[in-house]
Amino acid sequence: MTGSEDRPSFRLAYVPGVTPDKWARIWNERLPDVPLTLTQVPAAGAEGVLLDGDADAGLVRLPVDRTRLSAIPLYTETTVVVIPKDHLVTAADEVAAEDLADEIVLHPLDDVLGWEERPPGRPALERPATTADAVELVAAGIGVLLMPLSLARLHHRKDLTYRTVTDAPQSGVALSWPEDAHTDRVEDFIGIVRGRTVNSTRGRQPDPAPARRKAAAGKQQSGKQQTGKQQTGGARRGGGTARKKSGSGGGRGKPRRR
Incomplete structure (x- = not known):
């Protein structure tokens, strides 16, 4: 899987009968800066479109050539x-x-x-x-x-x-892509069709920068709290000493005789 994408869009092929509308809507919500291009292709020509590089992934009918294409079965039709x-x-x-x-x-x-x-x-x-x-x-x-x-x-x-x-062969639908082209964008679409949440990092390496910034901010806040505790503790100790001196000098003596 590559770490970056050279193409500005994600090209998805789909065969007749398959409706990618729901997944396309979720893609546009999550990745508004990466246009999703949809292209309908004949069922018999879907493999060729993927292997020729004319699409990044496809919603195809099984079976596919598993020696050259990866595939995730999605559902089987009646x-x-x-x-x-x-x-x-x-x-x-x-x-x-x-x-x-x-x-x-x-x-x-x-x-x-x-x-x-x-x-x-x-x-x-x-x-x-x-x-x-x-x-x-x-x-x-x-x-x-x-x-x-x-x-x-x-x-x-x-x-x-x-x-x-009831007893006729059935057609399975799968998400497929070339074995040697499992990109981050493909993984994004896999997450969508599998129902992963937007915060899921499965299959992707999360950006470490936000975590580092959060950890640094936590340390800085912890240091401020520790300094505050030391200052507060010193003030409390000083106040205790002052009260002690005040108490020793202000004690009540014996009444004077007249």
């Missing part, structure tokens, strides 16, 4: 099937993959679920180029589509709805 509102599947709150066995299940080229073989159901004659294209086909009654919940919300249409699929 998988849903997107269907027309009048589809029979809408009768249930959730479905299993086998419930889609008779359906044409679209499998876009930019799919992010990482099926080990292929999606359930019957394949379409051709794979749609993008998820957005596949959603259009669902609306046209061509088939159904499985995707992470955030993408279903991103591509929401009034004539479509979705249901949870």
Whole structure:
């Protein structure tokens, strides 16, 4: 981790479906002098953006190449099937993959679920180029589509709805950055996504100057207090001696005889 930053801003890439708004707001509150630049990139291209140095960190979909990229998993999304509102599947709150066995299940080229073989159901004659294209086909009654919940919300249409699929693969989202570029700014963003407080120094070396100034001020104050105690003690001892002399000279004698 480097001790200083050469770049005046922090560049964060994020894939479709991920919403960095909350973390961006916290960044702007804590680091107002370091602009945060947000760039949306395709899920399949996120690794290349990081490795090419076009972003300092990214909110990406797992898996990533862990030999060259560091990654902190953040959350795992629910998988849903997107269907027309009048589809029979809408009768249930959730479905299993086998419930889609008779359906044409679209499998876009930019799919992010990482099926080990292929999606359930019957394949379409051709794979749609993008998820957005596949959603259009669902609306046209061509088939159904499985995707992470955030993408279903991103591509929401009034004539479509979705249901949870209980046994489908799920998509994990992570904060990732190049192994050899773990900078202080990256650590700042890690702290934000992990919910660290603004005063947390985990992963960062705190500036020693404030601590030294505080310690010096404490010593100076302690010295003043000690001097004050000595002066007060001397005054008390002097006052005691004066009272003693006054007491010995002012004693009452025997009354005189007349």
